[in-house]
Amino acid sequence: xxxxxxxxxxxxxxxxxxxxxKRDGTxxxxxxxxxxxxxxxGGKFGIYIGPETARREPFMAHCFSCGKSTRTLGxxxxxxxRMDLMVTPTADITAPLQFVLGVEPEEIDDALTxxxxxxxxxxxxxxxxxxxxxFTYDDYDYFPVGxxxxxxxxxxxxxxxxxxxxxENVGFVGRHTWSKSDIDAYNRKVKYxxxxxxxxxxxxxxxxxxxxxxxxxxxxxxxxxxxxxxxGIFDVIALTRKMELYDNPRVAVVATFxxxxxxxxxxxxxxxxxxxxxxxxxxxxxxxxxxxxxxxxKYFTVFVANIAxxxxxxxEMSVEEIFEIFVQRLQSPSNFKLRKVQEL
Ligand SMILES: [Zn+2]
Numbered sequence: 001x002x003x004x005x006x007x008x009x010x011x012x013x014x015x016x017x018x019x020x021x022k023r024d025g026t027x028x029x030x031x032x033x034x035x036x037x038x039x040x041x042g043g044k045f046g047i048y049i050g051p052e053t054a055r056r057e058p059f060m061a062h063c064f065s066c067g068k069s070t071r072t073l074g075x076x077x078x079x080x081x082r083m084d085l086m087v088t089p090t091a092d093i094t095a096p097l098q099f100v101l102g103v104e105p106e107e108i109d110d111a112l113t114x115x116x117x118x119x120x121x122x123x124x125x126x127x128x129x130x131x132x133x134x135f136t137y138d139d140y141d142y143f144p145v146g147x148x149x150x151x152x153x154x155x156x157x158x159x160x161x162x163x164x165x166x167x168e169n170v171g172f173v174g175r176h177t178w179s180k181s182d183i184d185a186y187n188r189k190v191k192y193x194x195x196x197x198x199x200x201x202x203x204x205x206x207x208x209x210x211x212x213x214x215x216x217x218x219x220x221x222x223x224x225x226x227x228x229x230x231x232g233i234f235d236v237i238a239l240t241r242k243m244e245l246y247d248n249p250r251v252a253v254v255a256t257f258x259x260x261x262x263x264x265x266x267x268x269x270x271x272x273x274x275x276x277x278x279x280x281x282x283x284x285x286x287x288x289x290x291x292x293x294x295x296x297x298k299y300f301t302v303f304v305a306n307i308a309x310x311x312x313x314x315x316e317m318s319v320e321e322i323f324e325i326f327v328q329r330l331q332s333p334s335n336f337k338l339r340k341v342q343e344l
Contacts, residue, residue, distance in 0.1 A: 047059060144164070
């Protein structure tokens with residue numbers, strides 16, 4: 001539908017007023033507190049108000065609770081009882097939509113799927129496995145984690161970390177609480193006794209992890225200027241603990257779920273106006289680090305944390321080792337490349 005910028009703004013305003021909706025972190029969705037179809041509260045009903053993409057048009061809406069969708073402005077207005085707002089498309093478009101939104105009409109589909117946690121998930125504040133991995137009370141407080149115990153046999157013996165984005169669960173990571181060697185030993189036996197293998201990780205399946213950043217909400221728009229990128233959840237928590245970053249609004253640690261950063265993840269950092277990114281992937285990941293750093297360098301000031309011991313994760317390093325890295329071993333991407341060439 002062709003709408004002038006003014007018409008578009010007026011519609012967004014009126015719909016937000018009528019439904020009590022608020023923009024989400026990206027500014028591209030209105031989150032409606034109560035679904036007009038099923039009446040479920042908790043912000044399950046979202047209205048897309050970003051620029052048109054291959055898959056999405058402004059004012060498409062969806063409820064993650066009842067699954068009801070609307071595809072046109074007319075259907076949406078009908079659902080919220082405001083057909084009076086329906087506009088006759090204007091021929092004269094004075095300003096393109098992307099001008100109003102301040103974003104490039106690029107094909108960035110950063111829509112996330114609201115994910116239910118496993119049945120019988122219960123948040124916990126102590127756990128022997130996590131204690132062994134160094135968890136403190138602050139860790140449980142800042143990084144929600146839970147278990148299902150035997151009530152949900154599929155997740156028995158897993159600790160489950162919800163992935164939260166703008167206050168919503170958009171995925172989860174389940175980590176089996178046995179050590180890797182115990183799991184491997186068990187799985188070798190399984191071959192002979194016909195049981196099921198144990199997965200070290202049992203994660204949510206209906207979401208695309210390349211669109212997610214763990215601990216994203218710790219980045220405060222306009223306040224957090226530095227983000228340290230790491231591979232996984234345990235790296236985020238260990239680094240936050242060891243550098244005492246829990247309440248530091250200027251620096252946040254987030255994980256990309258692996259050694260790669262996607263366009264959507266880059267975009268999500270841009271949305272929060274991050275200035276500096278420190279790539280803190282594992283020391284053995286030289287090629288992926290180079291790749292991620294040069295991709296990020298187009299948009300941010302980038303440093304690479306050149307980890308001395310290639311085989312250590314953040315949660316295996318002492319506080320001293322970590323400070324040494326941040327004080328003495330941050331390198332520009334080009335220096336990092338050079339150094340790695342010399343080390344060969
Ligand atoms: Zn609904």
